[in-house]
Amino acid sequence: MNVDGNPTRTIWPATDGISVEIIDQTLLPHRYEIATLRKVDDAAHAIKAMLVRGAPLIGATAAYGIWLAMLADTSNAGLERAYAQLFATRPTAVNLRWALDRAKEALDPLSPNDRTDRARTLAAEICDEDVGINHAIGQAALPLIEKIAAKKPAGEPVNILTHCNAGWLATVDWGTATSPIYQAHDAGIPVHVWVDETRPRNQGFNLTAWELLNHGVPHTVIVDNAGGHLMQHGQVDLVFVGTDRTTASGDVCNKIGTYLKALAAHDNNVPFYVCLPSPTIDWTVHNGVNEIPIEERSGEEVTHIAGLDENGNVSTIQIPPAGSPAANPAFDVTPAKYVTGLVTERGICDASAEGLSELFPDRS
Ligand code: MRU
Numbered sequence: 001m002n003v004d005g006n007p008t009r010t011i012w013p014a015t016d017g018i019s020v021e022i023i024d025q026t027l028l029p030h031r032y033e034i035a036t037l038r039k040v041d042d043a044a045h046a047i048k049a050m051l052v053r054g055a056p057l058i059g060a061t062a063a064y065g066i067w068l069a070m071l072a073d074t075s076n077a078g079l080e081r082a083y084a085q086l087f088a089t090r091p092t093a094v095n096l097r098w099a100l101d102r103a104k105e106a107l108d109p110l111s112p113n114d115r116t117d118r119a120r121t122l123a124a125e126i127c128d129e130d131v132g133i134n135h136a137i138g139q140a141a142l143p144l145i146e147k148i149a150a151k152k153p154a155g156e157p158v159n160i161l162t163h164c165n166a167g168w169l170a171t172v173d174w175g176t177a178t179s180p181i182y183q184a185h186d187a188g189i190p191v192h193v194w195v196d197e198t199r200p201r202n203q204g205f206n207l208t209a210w211e212l213l214n215h216g217v218p219h220t221v222i223v224d225n226a227g228g229h230l231m232q233h234g235q236v237d238l239v240f241v242g243t244d245r246t247t248a249s250g251d252v253c254n255k256i257g258t259y260l261k262a263l264a265a266h267d268n269n270v271p272f273y274v275c276l277p278s279p280t281i282d283w284t285v286h287n288g289v290n291e292i293p294i295e296e297r298s299g300e301e302v303t304h305i306a307g308l309d310e311n312g313n314v315s316t317i318q319i320p321p322a323g324s325p326a327a328n329p330a331f332d333v334t335p336a337k338y339v340t341g342l343v344t345e346r347g348i349c350d351a352s353a354e355g356l357s358e359l360f361p362d363r364s
Contacts (some may be wrong), residue, residue, distance in 0.1 A: 054170020138179030166242025250351030251288025299326030
């Protein structure tokens, strides 16, 4: 998507041929800066410290991390070490394991001399595939928006609620949940997005709002607790969210708070769609609530908040009393029964084992 009118991806190989560049997402929305990854340690740090985040982008960064590792050491031990180091960065998004397994499978049979080039081309392939997949997700979900738009008085927007950032910043480009929104907007269909703040790290305010503003998509930022009220009052036509791991039976793990939005949507008959690239499906897991590892992050993300102060400087403040302990589960699981449909690059299916195996007979 465009940044200041320039087509931009979230990750790309640098022109020096030995490093990778990313948008440092910890600085958005108040500063736009590019960071350089030169070693596998830099790639691991970028994922762990969330300079890059979002399931597909975590996978793409891990693939480039393997390339950076191979630039330094192409031995079997070097490959094993890089795999283990990158795998340990974040536990929930399954795209990380998917990308690392794909790299290992491709590089293991090669002689060490051939590994570096293959690691680089593979990372580029994973990135290009991600862009194609996300565009296809947008195409698959566009009719959902068109159908609602056709029933509205001319010019009245389709109101879509989204949680966290499943936008282009969470992927290589397009985003998953935002791909149909961008495509509808670009096609001249009036859309308006309710952007959940997404405490504690505020990916909605910091990233989704920044993206939509840059692309000129009408939107309104809301606190996480507002969604249910808006749904009760007919102000949400559709919910689109992303996912970090979806089980073979259609349970959806996504940013903390997604489950509550799904419950509210269910109670108010608001369609709740999950947009996902197929590498986000974990075919080995069937019960999301019991089997998906949920990342526990620092309590400081809950107790402290950063933003622009009155002098235009980014500053961090503490909210609750210093002595109160904080818990910070970063994801939750929405059982398949609350999901209206899964939007994939192959089309839309029921959130169920049957629905997924119909779309992916080759994988189930
Ligand atoms: O902790 P994050 O910011 O990596 O979590 C991201 C999300 O939960 C997104 O909504 C999800 O990854 C879908 S990304 C297309």
